[in-house]
Amino acid sequence: GESVGLHLPTLSVQEGDNSIINCAYSNSASDYFIWYKQESGKGPQFIIDIRSNMDKRQGQRVTVLLNKTVKHLSLQIAATQPGDSAVYFCAENGGNRDDKIIFGKGTRLHILP
Amino acid sequence: DSGVTQTPKHLITATGQRVTLRCSPRSGDLSVYWYQQSLDQGLQFLIQYYNGEERAKGNILERFSAQQFPDLHSELNLSSLELGDSALYFCASSVYTSWVSGGYTFGSGTRLTVV
Numbered sequence: 573g574e575s576v577g578l579h580l581p582t583l584s585v586q587e588g589d590n591s592i593i594n595c596a597y598s599n600s601a602s603d604y605f606i607w608y609k610q611e612s613g614k615g616p617q618f619i620i621d622i623r624s625n626m627d628k629r630q631g632q633r634v635t636v637l638l639n640k641t642v643k644h645l646s647l648q649i650a651a652t653q654p655g656d657s658a659v660y661f662c663a664e665n666g667g668n669r670d671d672k673i674i675f676g677k678g679t680r681l682h683i684l685p
Numbered sequence: 686d687s688g689v690t691q692t693p694k695h696l697i698t699a700t701g702q703r704v705t706l707r708c709s710p711r712s713g714d715l716s717v718y719w720y721q722q723s724l725d726q727g728l729q730f731l732i733q734y735y736n737g738e739e740r741a742k743g744n745i746l747e748r749f750s751a752q753q754f755p756d757l758h759s760e761l762n763l764s765s766l767e768l769g770d771s772a773l774y775f776c777a778s779s780v781y782t783s784w785v786s787g788g789y790t791f792g793s794g795t796r797l798t799v800v
Contacts, residue, residue, distance in 0.1 A: 606788045615687065615775050615791030616728065661727065663788075672741045673789065675720075677727040 584682040591649040593660050593679050600643060601667025607636060607647045608661045610678070616661060619647070649681075657683045688712065689792035691776050697798045703764040706795045708776030710757055715781055716740070717759040718789060719751055722773040734759055735781070766799045773797075 585591045597605070603624035608616035620631045622638050622645075629636050635648040645662050659678040666674050688711035698704055710717050719731040730743035734753035745751075748766075753759040763770060773796050777789035 608788075608791075613793075615689075615777075615793045617687075617791070618788045621788055672730055672733060672743065673718075674730065675728040
């Protein structure tokens with residue numbers, strides 16, 4: 573079914589530490605996954621994506637890991653900064669080709685000073 | 686600035702009224718998507734248009750409708766508004782298929798408040 577969920581609704585991390593945001597998906601046919609960041613009062617912003625033929629992809633300070641066996645996705649943010657405070661959404665394409673992206677409910681990341 | 690323009694930014698209207706939200710996609714993008722985001726909720730897909738034609742439909746109410754014009758801008762019409770329709774409405778665009786172009790580009794949204 574169309575189900576993209578997040579393990580934790582809120583995550584508090586000390587500034588400078590690494591953050592790990594987790595996401596479970598239920599549609600084994602999904603073959604494209606995206607992480608979005610949404611700051612207060614703004615639209616979601618693309619962070620990083622990964623296709624199902626990969627298990628890891630790195631960007632600038634961010635890494636996405638995909639475990640297809642357990643249908644799990646994670647976003648790692650290195651050296652978390654105050655500007656990383658936001659809600660993070662994982663999204664999947666559900667394996668469909670109608671171009672619809674299905675979003676999870678989001679995890680709010682709090683950065684502690 | 687993401688390149689996707691949504692107007693108005695804020696809208697306050699009474700129950701039973703009708704409103705139109707407007708979206709101009711990023712230059713070169715042919716697909717437009719509409720999403721609804723309620724308080725503390727995720728993004729609920731409403732509808733997608735590609736080059737003027739409807740491509741996919743989500744949980745869009747019958748009171749809601751949308752269209753994409755020849756110049757590729759899109760409008761989302763919400764009628765017989767109810768208090769529960771208060772939400773952020775986002776428009777996003779992509780060249781074609783999101784898994785080719787790296788996902789959608791979102792606008793900054795229209796905040797609709799129904800009183």
